[in-house]
Amino acid sequence: MSSTTAPATRSSAKPLIVAGLVAAAVASVATAAVAAAGDLAGISLDVSGAPIPVPGFATLTAVFSLLGLALALGFKRWTRRPRSVFVRTTVALTALSLVPDVLADAATATKALLMVTHLVAAAIVIPAIARRLPA
Template sequence: MTATVNPTRTTTSTVGALIRTGVIAAVVASTATMAVAAAGDLAGVSLDLSGTPIPVSGFGVLTAVFSLIGVAIAALLARFARRPRHTFVRTTVALTVLSLVPDVVADAGAATKALLMLTHLVAAAIVIPAIARRLAA
């Protein structure tokens, strides 16, 4: 009697679990970036960009939008990449670094620029590991 082995690529989660984790991470990251922005505002850091104030809720909304884009990237990589986790982490770290460029060149004070960059890094520190854990290595 012979046994047939069917090699299959195993993943650490389903797409549904990946999406649930990503949505939860997006909510947590949005809350965290709003808290960072509010703390900065309370500490006297201007939230004005080119003379226009950024509402604290704006930090949360943009964090949620871009976090959900990250979830979509992860879902695509889970389906098509040979090493989804590795590819996701490399891609999102690069995108996080690129997201800092507009902050560096923004028409704002140094403290405002630093606060903006901090919010990007806080969001990335929450979302990237949460989603990466759900992807196959």
């Protein structure tokens, strides 16, 4: 008689996936809201003379949040300390994501707004996923 359950040493990935998807959705709405609030406050969303549409913030947040979830699933499967590896990696990637904002051909307030959206997304997604990874 064969068993179809996962070994006891590996927990199901479903809670991690669900948490990651929910966090991606929440972060997408949050970054779009931050961008819209900045726009309403008079902060330009133009980079290199082209406006970034508010829905673009949500779309890119969702894409990169899902990439973070994929990293977490890989770390869960292939590393001994997935939470630690995930947090260190995503914090470093978040810091790196600020570099293009600093270098962007945009007003200082626009650069700051872009950086805030990255930090808002990271503050939502990283803890939500990390909590569901084994220490």
